[in-house]
Amino acid sequence: MGKSYSLADLAELAGVAREAVSAWDTEGRLGEAPRDEVGRRVYGFEQAERAVALGGRSVRRRISVVNQKGGVGKTTSVFSLSAAFAERGRRVLVVDLDAQANLTSSFGYDPDTLDKTSEDLLTDEKVRPEDVILETAIEGVHLVPADIRLCRVDVKIHEMFMRELILQNKLRHLFQHYHVILFDCPPNLSKVTINALLASDEVLVPVETQSYSIKALSDLTNTFSLIRQKMNHALRVWILPTKVDRTSALANEFLGALERAFGERLLPSVSIDPEIVKAPMFYEPVTRAFPSSRAAREYARLARFLLLPDAERDQQARSADRLKPLD
Numbered sequence: 121m122g123k124s125y126s127l128a129d130l131a132e133l134a135g136v137a138r139e140a141v142s143a144w145d146t147e148g149r150l151g152e153a154p155r156d157e158v159g160r161r162v163y164g165f166e167q168a169e170r171a172v173a174l175g176g177r178s179v180r181r182r183i184s185v186v187n188q189k190g191g192v193g194k195t196t197s198v199f200s201l202s203a204a205f206a207e208r209g210r211r212v213l214v215v216d217l218d219a220q221a222n223l224t225s226s227f228g229y230d231p232d233t234l235d236k237t238s239e240d241l242l243t244d245e246k247v248r249p250e251d252v253i254l255e256t257a258i259e260g261v262h263l264v265p266a267d268i269r270l271c272r273v274d275v276k277i278h279e280m281f282m283r284e285l286i287l288q289n290k291l292r293h294l295f296q297h298y299h300v301i302l303f304d305c306p307p308n309l310s311k312v313t314i315n316a317l318l319a320s321d322e323v324l325v326p327v328e329t330q331s332y333s334i335k336a337l338s339d340l341t342n343t344f345s346l347i348r349q350k351m352n353h354a355l356r357v358w359i360l361p362t363k364v365d366r367t368s369a370l371a372n373e374f375l376g377a378l379e380r381a382f383g384e385r386l387l388p389s390v391s392i393d394p395e396i397v398k399a400p401m402f403y404e405p406v407t408r409a410f411p412s413s414r415a416a417r418e419y420a421r422l423a424r425f426l427l428l429p430d431a432e433r434d435q436q437a438r439s440a441d442r443l444k445p446l447d
């Protein structure tokens with residue numbers, strides 16, 4: 121089921137005044153919106169998407185979600201952010217690259233019954249993304265699913281020509297179609313992860329604040345520097361603390377250390393929230409199942425931030441109160 125929007129919501133998404141959206145609507149530029157039982161127009165994803173396009177402030181983002189440590193919130197972040205981006209009127213493609221296929225299952229697909237997955241995309245030259253992309257229950261979000269065969273992909277692609285650039289080359293013609301492409305990476309730095317990084321311009325690193333060392337994180341960001349040097353491919357790096365328990369002294373101490381080490385690249389945290397664990401039972405991310413929960417509001421804020429035009433985003437990343445917890 122799709123989300124519905126008010127004129128004020130559409131104005132906020134487009135970054136214009138309400139009157140401007142109202143005028144677009146009168147001119148028929150928002151397309152045909154259905155009416156409710158009392159004859160009022162009900163604005164849905166199509167109107168949100170059109171308002172964003174008419175506002176002219178939309179940017180394209182391609183983001184890999186990476187950490188070689190397992191269980192830090194990569195899949196949860198991709199799942200929640202995809203819905204949050206779509207709610208902002210964006211067409212989103214999520215690519216599951218993990219053999220565990222948790223993202224694929226989160227969207228309600230059984231990885232064992234799929235005809236084609238990202239494994240085929242990576243290993244079979246003839247397979248195009250159009251052969252693999254699935255629609256999801258979330259309007260605006262499309263999925264390239266995964267399956268267990270991905271665990272052997274590194275061996276299979278080893279001999280292939282330009283093996284690090286398979287995803288970039290296969291997906292390039294879709295870069296303009298989707299506003300956001302998100303890659304859910306496996307918990308390792310395999311060639312599959314390198315493929316995702318080279319198809320992205322940004323990388324989001326979720327980190328748990330209970331048991332992680334700054335040293336391990338620096339090693340990871342050094343890998344991104346290597347990609348810049350050796351492959352001539354610059355990546356903007358963001359660090360996202362997840363499962364944060366603000367009552368824990370250790371967590372607060374670690375957040376302080378992250379801020380000193382990463383400065384503007386540190387994003388506002390996502391709290392530990394029991395609703396996150398419950399949401400997938402409904403095959404929905406927390407932003408859908410429990411939109412007023414803390415984690416949902418934090419992911420919505422993050423989606424909003426990531427979609428800002430570069431100059432505005434840089435400015436906000438420098439502002440003093442950006443890391444303040446939500447109320």
Ligand SMILES: Nc1ncnc2c1ncn2[C@@H]1O[C@H](COP(=O)(O)OP(=O)(O)OP(=O)(O)O)[C@@H](O)[C@H]1O
Binds near residue numbers: 189191196197305
């Ligand atoms: N903010 C949160 N609050 C509470 N639980 C969370 C939160 N974020 C993630 N989790 C839970 O933590 C577990 C691991 O999350 P997730 O699967 O997203 O991690 P991952 O990094 O993708 O793991 P893997 O490396 O195995 O792919 C899941 O059970 C998820 O529900």
Ligand SMILES: [Mg+2]
Binds near residue numbers: 194195196218222
């Ligand atoms: Mg995962």
